[in-house]
Amino acid sequence: MTRIVAIDAGHGINTPGKRTPSGEREWSFNTVVAQSIINHLKNYQGVKTVRLDDSTGKRDVPLRERTNKANKANADILISCHHNANTGRWGNWTGTETYHYPKSTQGNRLAKTIHPYVLKAYGLRDRGIKSANFHMLRESKMPAILIEGGFMDSNIDIKKLRNKKVLENAGRNIAEGIAKYLGLKKKPSKQTGKLYKVQIGAYKQKKNADAQARRAKDKGFDQYIVKEKGLYKVQIGAFSKKSNADQLATKAKKAGFDVYIEGATKSTSKSKPKIKTLKVGQKVKIKSSAKKYATGETIPSWVKKKTHTIQQVTTTKVLLKEIFSWVKKSDIK
Numbered sequence: 001m002t003r004i005v006a007i008d009a010g011h012g013i014n015t016p017g018k019r020t021p022s023g024e025r026e027w028s029f030n031t032v033v034a035q036s037i038i039n040h041l042k043n044y045q046g047v048k049t050v051r052l053d054d055s056t057g058k059r060d061v062p063l064r065e066r067t068n069k070a071n072k073a074n075a076d077i078l079i080s081c082h083h084n085a086n087t088g089r090w091g092n093w094t095g096t097e098t099y100h101y102p103k104s105t106q107g108n109r110l111a112k113t114i115h116p117y118v119l120k121a122y123g124l125r126d127r128g129i130k131s132a133n134f135h136m137l138r139e140s141k142m143p144a145i146l147i148e149g150g151f152m153d154s155n156i157d158i159k160k161l162r163n164k165k166v167l168e169n170a171g172r173n174i175a176e177g178i179a180k181y182l183g184l185k186k187k188p189s190k191q192t193g194k195l196y197k198v199q200i201g202a203y204k205q206k207k208n209a210d211a212q213a214r215r216a217k218d219k220g221f222d223q224y225i226v227k228e229k230g231l232y233k234v235q236i237g238a239f240s241k242k243s244n245a246d247q248l249a250t251k252a253k254k255a256g257f258d259v260y261i262e263g264a265t266k267s268t269s270k271s272k273p274k275i276k277t278l279k280v281g282q283k284v285k286i287k288s289s290a291k292k293y294a295t296g297e298t299i300p301s302w303v304k305k306k307t308h309t310i311q312q313v314t315t316t317k318v319l320l321k322e323i324f325s326w327v328k329k330s331d332i333k
């Protein structure tokens with residue numbers, strides 16, 4: 001059975017009044033948290049999300065429409081993401097609080113589960129779990145909470161709100177709390193088994209990888225950067241099934257990206273024979289494991305300790321100047 005989570009970023013970008021004393025919009029903070037919850041819930045099995053606000057922020061979806069959507073989708077829970085305001089002028093009030101509908105035991109249980117995760121992400125004062133007769137909590141049929149992450153008009157809290165990492169972290173933590181509440185299991189870990197990684201670029205410089213990731217984002221791809229062997233690789237997906245990786249690769253190619261799938265050809269690099277390039281004049285040593293010269297005589301151990309100069313090279317052996325002996329190429333270090 002698939003569980004459905006209704007996610008709501010409060011207001012719209014142009015909703016009057018919902019802004020910091022500097023003019024930043026509440027929705028622009030709320031949406032980072034909401035989107036991060038959605039992204040992180042993708043790591044869990046058997047769960048779907050329904051977003052209740054306009055994800056572009058342009059339209060302030062009426063509250064009635066939001067709760068209707070959650071009810072119609074038969075959502076199991078509803079999470080509404082907000083940021084608080086006190087006077088609308090800068091002050092030193094601070095803290096995180098989570099609301100549920102008065103006397104809703106399910107809502108209270110949901111709040112109790114999620115609130116500690118929210119607190120941890122913002123690192124602000126704990127203002128506790130509260131109840132209020134808010135539309136989103138009252139008109140939704142499922143357990144619902146409304147989170148006020150911190151105050152938009154707080155000198156203290158605004159530092160957290162302006163840090164995208166804090167907001168994304170809040171979303172990640174909330175997703176974890178949701179998983180706990182609903183008993184969701186994580187999808188098989190990325191470390192186990194072979195994965196077909198769909199990548200659209202590998203860069204020495206992070207800024208180039210960032211730019212490519214942005215292009216992918218603009219075209220609607222999930223994207224993340226993985227650092228491997230000194231390269232920043234832009235990845236748009238990783239799958240245990242090759243057919244799924246191929247499907248995404250085709251989509252990315254159509255969108256104009258050069259795509260390669262990593263993981264599919266893992267073993268080939270290992271089996272390549274080593275080609276030794278030995279040249280006349282080169283200083284070399286003989287491997288300590290070498291036993292006999294190319295001509296059949298035993299190599300004394302003192303010869304193996306010295307450095308020699310190559311005087312002549314054939315396809316299989318080299319002539320070493322100092323000892324005037326032919327040694328097999330495979331015995332040269």
Ligand SMILES: [Zn+2]
Pocket residue numbers: 010011018026082083084
């Ligand atoms: Zn709000």
